[in-house]
Amino acid sequence: MRLACGELPGWDVCTVDNIAAARKVLEQQHYAVGLLLDRKGNLESEDIERFLQHHHQIRWIGVFNGDLLHRPQLREAIATHLSDFHTLPVDTVRLYHSLGHAHGMAMLAKSAPPHKRQSGSRHIDGKSxxxxxxxxxxxxxxxxxxxxxxxxxxxxxxxxxxxxxxxxxxxxxxxxxxxxxxxxxxxxxxxxxxxxxxxxxxxxxxxxxxxxxxxxxxxxxxxxxxxxxxxxxxxxxxxxxxxxxxxxxxxxxxxxxxxxxxxxxxxxxxxxxxxxxxxxxxxxxxxxxxxVPPLRERKEDLPLLTEIIFNKFADEKSPQLKGISKQALRAMTQHDWPGNIRELINRMRRAMVLAENRLIMPEDLELAPQEDAIILRDGLDNSRGSAERAAIWNSLARCGNNISQAARDLGVSRMTLYRLMAKHSIAP
Ligand SMILES: Nc1ncnc2c1ncn2[C@@H]1O[C@H](COP(=O)(O)OP(=O)(O)O)[C@@H](O)[C@H]1O
Ligand SMILES: [Mg+2]
Missing domain, CATH: 3.40.50.300 (P-loop containing nucleotide triphosphate hydrolases)
Known part of the structure; x- marks a missing residue:
């Protein structure tokens, strides 16, 4: 495989021959756009999938032999992870166009390079x-x-x-x-x-x-x-x-x-x-x-902390997920974070697995809109249900999923909590 071709004028190009080499390069250096070239279908779809998932911050463009497109796994990987794809023989004009477009989009999104922790650097993140x-x-x-x-x-x-x-x-x-x-x-x-x-x-x-x-x-x-x-x-x-x-x-x-x-x-x-x-x-x-200040006293650190958590747990996220929505960040700013960073990590990890869209929304973090809004929309019975669900969810997030502690926190027995979790489809 080649990640990029040597003959692309105007581009700072790094070319590698296989996925392992690509991984190595990307550990050291951030690239905005990646070109995935698989002429003969030598690459395992699973390897491609895992690789693209891990390096989701890069905009990928694929170049494949048209014959390979009947493979369901490859089709899915293209649909989920690639900004664009071409079939061989390559139409270079269209390829340049595609690369330029991907680069422009990357600059617009201003996605920061993945957070790197140099060995020996400090662990306490935040700029507040x-x-x-x-x-x-x-x-x-x-x-x-x-x-x-x-x-x-x-x-x-x-x-x-x-x-x-x-x-x-x-x-x-x-x-x-x-x-x-x-x-x-x-x-x-x-x-x-x-x-x-x-x-x-x-x-x-x-x-x-x-x-x-x-x-x-x-x-x-x-x-x-x-x-x-x-x-x-x-x-x-x-x-x-x-x-x-x-x-x-x-x-x-x-x-x-x-x-x-x-x-x-x-x-x-x-x-x-x-x-x-x-x-x-x-x-x-x-x-x-x-x-050590509680998170609610340094909410200005939330965007940075969520980005760090997002990158740290990127391997677990649902494939189509690309980032966090403005609405979710706003809901995070309004939340009080009684369980502090541990709660933030728990909510983010759950949201990253469960989110169904390209961006994490407030619902994925179980940060509910204002209560009176729920009552107006849902009627009293459903509101009770949502309040119960939110209380259980919040408590689990606060206690790091420790059932005994959450049950104590909510004032119910462990058995009752298990029953309520099943009722609301909350996984332990
Ligand atoms: N400033 C920070 N930056 C990044 N991660 C943090 C920060 N503060 C806490 N964490 C993470 O939050 C979790 C809880 O931190 P911990 O030190 O165990 O809290 P405490 O001892 O106060 O209960 C840990 O996973 C930790 O790595
Ligand atoms: Mg501790």
Missing amino acids: ATICRLRAHIDKIATVDAPVLISGESGSGKELAAQEIHAQSPRASGPFIAINCAAIPPSLIHSELFGYERGAFTGAAKEKQGLIEAASGGSIFLDEIGDLPLDLQASLLRFLQERTIYRVGGTRMVSVDARVITATHVDLPKAVAAGRFREDLYYRLSVFPIR
């Missing part, structure tokens, strides 16, 4: 003032070897901020170990964090290193620190002060060199006031407090 401030803050505290307390709503990017602090710190080549204190049963958390000696309890046949020790030379990220039981808060405080730990059942002091980064979505000063969190530990942890 609040995100720029956060990044500047992270740059500064990354170099200082002191505890950091990250606060922010669920799904706003706290773990990402922790990873970034570690990646920019002198400890970057050491381990980054993340543990969610809320996800581990309180009875296990002590031995998970601090490890245990042989015979510390029934079943402890061998000694085991804890996660804090495993993070030696790097950073340990304790997520949902507000859920750490009080006795463990004392052990953690001891570690922060002395840089040493005791394993469960041990009398030997082990010194550990790990930076502690913590995160919470609850208001820790309130937990301190209520006696649920040690005040001395709070002050130790919050030497450098940073706040």
Whole structure:
């Protein structure tokens, strides 16, 4: 196969012989227009399909032998992915015309080149003032070897901020170990964090290193620190002060060199006031407090974030989908995003699979129009149905499709939620 012919005057042309080579070139360089030349029908339709789907941002023009057009898969790939196609022998005038047209359309759409992440570049995307401030803050505290307390709503990017602090710190080549204190049963958390000696309890046949020790030379990220039981808060405080730990059942002091980064979505000063969190530990942890802003405080980042998500999950999208409509972006701006970026990713991924048009519409994101408009249009019974469906959908999106959590959120049992999902044809 050739992607482009060498003899096209006025064009910056790169020619390759097969799909693998084309993939390589396109990883490095963005092209506005691609020419897919398959004289003899050597290419597998499935390969073409996958390749075109992945590089959907390029406007493709096909050149095929007319005999091949009876193949249903090829016909479908042409209809779905190509801006235009020609049969051999090529009428060069018409081909130039076609290329020019595709190029003009590409310039009009001003589709930005696919977002590339250079290795080592930062993960926290966004151009808003609040995100720029956060990044500047992270740059500064990354170099200082002191505890950091990250606060922010669920799904706003706290773990990402922790990873970034570690990646920019002198400890970057050491381990980054993340543990969610809320996800581990309180009875296990002590031995998970601090490890245990042989015979510390029934079943402890061998000694085991804890996660804090495993993070030696790097950073340990304790997520949902507000859920750490009080006795463990004392052990953690001891570690922060002395840089040493005791394993469960041990009398030997082990010194550990790990930076502690913590995160919470609850208001820790309130937990301190209520006696649920040690005040001395709070002050130790919050030497450098940073706040990750919720998505609703930086809605100007929505176009960039949706574009990044669109490109990241392009392999999963329905084939004819080309982008996001203005209406969908407007609906996104009006939405409050209680589940933050995690909710945005969930809604986008679902919409990209389910969308039936060329552009994602507000309905694909389940961002419903105003409620009174629904009632006027649909009558009361249907409005109840739509409201129920929207509530379930929103809750699933917020909870990252976790059924138990969504059921709790909605105040129904898991069984009821499954039944309602079936009723509204919502896939788990
Ligand atoms: N600024 C951002 N740019 C790109 N992706 C982000 C950003 N913030 C968060 N994410 C993504 O959103 C999801 C939730 O982020 P996470 O750090 O786990 O949130 P939290 O720990 O606050 O619940 C992750 O998939 C993460 O990669
Ligand atoms: Mg998290």
